[in-house]
Amino acid sequence: GAGVSQSPSNKVTEKGKDVELRCDPISGHTALYWYRQSLGQGLEFLIYFQGNSAPDKSGLPSDRFSAERTGGSVSTLTIQRTQQEDSAVYLCASSLPDGYTEAFFGQGTRLTVV
Amino acid sequence: RKEVEQDPGPFNVPEGATVAFNCTYSNSASQSFFWYRQDCRKEPKLLMSVYSSGNEDGRFTAQLNRASQYISLLIRDSKLSDSATYLCVVTLYNFNKFYFGSGTKLNVKP
Numbered sequence: 279g280a281g282v283s284q285s286p287s288n289k290v291t292e293k294g295k296d297v298e299l300r301c302d303p304i305s306g307h308t309a310l311y312w313y314r315q316s317l318g319q320g321l322e323f324l325i326y327f328q329g330n331s332a333p334d335k336s337g338l339p340s341d342r343f344s345a346e347r348t349g350g351s352v353s354t355l356t357i358q359r360t361q362q363e364d365s366a367v368y369l370c371a372s373s374l375p376d377g378y379t380e381a382f383f384g385q386g387t388r389l390t391v392v
Numbered sequence: 393r394k395e396v397e398q399d400p401g402p403f404n405v406p407e408g409a410t411v412a413f414n415c416t417y418s419n420s421a422s423q424s425f426f427w428y429r430q431d432c433r434k435e436p437k438l439l440m441s442v443y444s445s446g447n448e449d450g451r452f453t454a455q456l457n458r459a460s461q462y463i464s465l466l467i468r469d470s471k472l473s474d475s476a477t478y479l480c481v482v483t484l485y486n487f488n489k490f491y492f493g494s495g496t497k498l499n500v501k502p
Contacts, residue, residue: 309489313492319494320493320494321494369435369436378483380441383436
């Protein structure tokens with residue numbers, strides 16, 4: 279596709295349910311990032327994938343959060359047993375692996391836990 | 393210590409004013425530098441890359457000071473449409489990961 283695609287754009291879920299958020303990066307972008315942004319706050323790094331290397335999971339806030347990237351392309355962020363504090367916009371970005379060119383963001387998934 | 397630090401603001405300025413933001417980074421091995429803009433309830437988008445020699449794009453000027461490890465963004469003749477949050481971003485040598493600052497909020501008033 280032309281840009282980073284995220285789905286769903288909005289998700290309302292009940293506390294305690296599991297949710298899956300999807301990110302489809304720009305073709306050819308081997309670097310993929312997940313960030314979380316609470317209302318009025320900055321970007322909070324969650325996880326980083328680079329090619330076939332082990333992902334950098336240092337930003338995941340708890341073991342309820344996990345992410346995978348299949349075939350070096352599409353990524354899924356899973357949140358188990360959602361809590362109200364998980365409510366935020368989840369942003370995915372992708373980039374070329376050169377460290378020089380910009381990262382492109384998807385429009386985000388707005389997650390609301392009720 | 394955070395990789396990238398920014399003054400969160402908000403900076404409240406009148407239309408036509410000149411405003412400058414600074415951003416400091418902690419790792420001297422930082423490789424590339426960018427300014428992103430984020431509008432309310434939208435995703436961040438690249439405003440401009442920052443080159444060692446400094447660069448200008450219309451009313452926007454970006455500067456890099458490697459010795460002091462900071463980058464700056466100058467906006468001249470501010471417009472109402474410049475109201476947004478400006479994010480400072482760096483990457484590190486041999487580690488192609490983007491580090492985002494928490495952003496500086498700009499409000500341009502009529």
